[in-house]
Amino acid sequence: MDNKIKPKGSATLTLGDKAYDVPVCGGSVGPDVLDIRKLYAQSGLFTYDPGFTSTASCESQITFIDGDEGILLYRGYPIDQLAEQSSFIEVCYLLLHGALPTQAQLAQFEHSITRHTMVHEQLSRFYQGFRRDAHPMAVMVGVVGALSAFYHDSTDINDPHHRMVASHRLIAKLPTIAAMAFKYTIGQPFVYPLNSLDYASNFLRMCFAVPAEDYVVNPVMARAMDVFFTLHADHEQNASTSTVRLAGSSGANPFACIASGIACLWGPSHGGANEAALRMLEEIGTVANIPAFIAKVKDPNSDVRLMGFGHRVYKNYDPRAKVMQKLCHAVLKEVGADNDPLLQVAVELERIALNDDYFIKRKLYPNIDFYSGITLKAMGFPTSMFTALFAVARTVGWIAQWTEMMEDEAQRIGRPRQIYTGAAQRDYISLDKR
Numbered sequence: 001m002d003n004k005i006k007p008k009g010s011a012t013l014t015l016g017d018k019a020y021d022v023p024v025c026g027g028s029v030g031p032d033v034l035d036i037r038k039l040y041a042q043s044g045l046f047t048y049d050p051g052f053t054s055t056a057s058c059e060s061q062i063t064f065i066d067g068d069e070g071i072l073l074y075r076g077y078p079i080d081q082l083a084e085q086s087s088f089i090e091v092c093y094l095l096l097h098g099a100l101p102t103q104a105q106l107a108q109f110e111h112s113i114t115r116h117t118m119v120h121e122q123l124s125r126f127y128q129g130f131r132r133d134a135h136p137m138a139v140m141v142g143v144v145g146a147l148s149a150f151y152h153d154s155t156d157i158n159d160p161h162h163r164m165v166a167s168h169r170l171i172a173k174l175p176t177i178a179a180m181a182f183k184y185t186i187g188q189p190f191v192y193p194l195n196s197l198d199y200a201s202n203f204l205r206m207c208f209a210v211p212a213e214d215y216v217v218n219p220v221m222a223r224a225m226d227v228f229f230t231l232h233a234d235h236e237q238n239a240s241t242s243t244v245r246l247a248g249s250s251g252a253n254p255f256a257c258i259a260s261g262i263a264c265l266w267g268p269s270h271g272g273a274n275e276a277a278l279r280m281l282e283e284i285g286t287v288a289n290i291p292a293f294i295a296k297v298k299d300p301n302s303d304v305r306l307m308g309f310g311h312r313v314y315k316n317y318d319p320r321a322k323v324m325q326k327l328c329h330a331v332l333k334e335v336g337a338d339n340d341p342l343l344q345v346a347v348e349l350e351r352i353a354l355n356d357d358y359f360i361k362r363k364l365y366p367n368i369d370f371y372s373g374i375t376l377k378a379m380g381f382p383t384s385m386f387t388a389l390f391a392v393a394r395t396v397g398w399i400a401q402w403t404e405m406m407e408d409e410a411q412r413i414g415r416p417r418q419i420y421t422g423a424a425q426r427d428y429i430s431l432d433k434r
């Protein structure tokens with residue numbers, strides 16, 4: 001990576017009678033940062049920042065978020081423009097390479113991705129080892145981790161060609177692996193990829209086709225799937241991406257790193273929120289039950305949260321949620337469910353929350369997960385697949401961030417410190433004297 005951090009001056013940290021110069025630097029947009037890399041060596045002090053709310057862990061040129069303004073850019077391009085005018089495969093190229101492709105570059109890239117969609121036949125036997133009721137994310141953590149046992153010709157992290165092949169393999173195979181996890185849980189045969197179809201259509205076919213019948217891809221659903229993938233493709237240093245970078249910082253191979261990202265994504269505060277948001281809407285059931293639910297959310301003695309609301313970075317409407325809301329209406333119309341009671345609950349819940357002081361004061365707005373669950377349900381996916389779909393989409397972001405880190409000369413093994421508050425040194429007491 002061509003490092004571009006610019007020096008911007010310095011700040012002074014005064015501790016007792018000692019003063020330390022702390023360099024200030026900045027990027028192209030966004031707030032400046034205090035460069036504290038030498039602070040410990042100079043002062044013997046660490047900084048304390050659980051949850052990394054005030055800490056930049058790396059330099060990156062991939063994705064920019066302005067949480068106050070509700071802006072999300074991939075390589076400088078606004079998410080709504082990409083969702084409306086581009087395609088997921090083009091977005092993959094953009095995230096990996098930093099620029100929009102020419103027609104020839106896109107054709108070559110698409111060719112490479114489609115030629116990697118199959119998985120080693122032996123990998124399909126892994127699935128038989130899982131219980132049929134296993135969560136697809138549990139299956140995916142295992143199967144994606146196992147890819148490193150199959151593709152030895154793309155695990156040399158110091159070889160740029162290996163890194164590129166591993167990226168293409170991961171983007172290409174994740175839909176196949178996720179669709180196989182789905183098919184396994186419902187007891188249907190696996191459907192092999194069909195390379196004449198585009199990325200999203202191929203995925204829908206692998207999920208919903210059966211050998212006994214022809215399957216015709218619905219273009220509205222294919223477009224919805226493609227936009228869903230684009231909206232979830234990257235989100236700078238979120239928990240799963242940071243997990244991928246941290247795993248990669250030790251030199252672990254890319255397949256193992258992406259498996260760690262999938263494990264992190266699974267949690268309900270992160271990728272699992274779309275599943276939780278739909279369960280919440282189902283639990284509320286009707287518009288009449290909303291006031292009682294909102295009262296529970298606002299009760300300081302309850303830990304009920306409005307799932308699909310709030311975000312660590314967005315203190316404004318999540319720009320992805322706006323696109324997702326439109327997509328939701330289009331998909332529900334297509335399946336003739338525009339009067340779906342869950343959609344009515346969602347619309348009314350959003351209206352109430354956006355006008356309620358509790359949510360306004362805390363800057364809690366709908367995030368992408370608020371409408372994605374209803375949309376995916378209408379597309380035919382069970383709730384247990386929602387986070388798996390997020391993982392398929394986010395794989396390109398994870399691997400682009402991993403590649404950027406591998407090419408960054410400032411990269412070192414990630415190793416946070418701690419404030420230790422446990423027992424000071426003490427002597428062992430033998431069992432008979434305790």
Ligand code: CMC
Nearest residue numbers: 269270271273297305306307308309310311312362367369
């Ligand atoms: N419903 C009700 N109150 C909330 C919510 C919510 N969804 N989110 C935050 N709050 C309140 C929280 O109780 C706290 O109030 P108080 O100051 O009175 O104690 C205040 O807002 C700040 O909350 P926080 O937990 O300190 O905020 P955070 O930045 O650590 O949490 C979050 C961010 C996304 C984990 C949280 O908003 C949340 O749990 N939301 C619901 C889960 C969700 O939708 N997650 C998807 C995130 S977007 C997809 C992704 O990137 O993975």
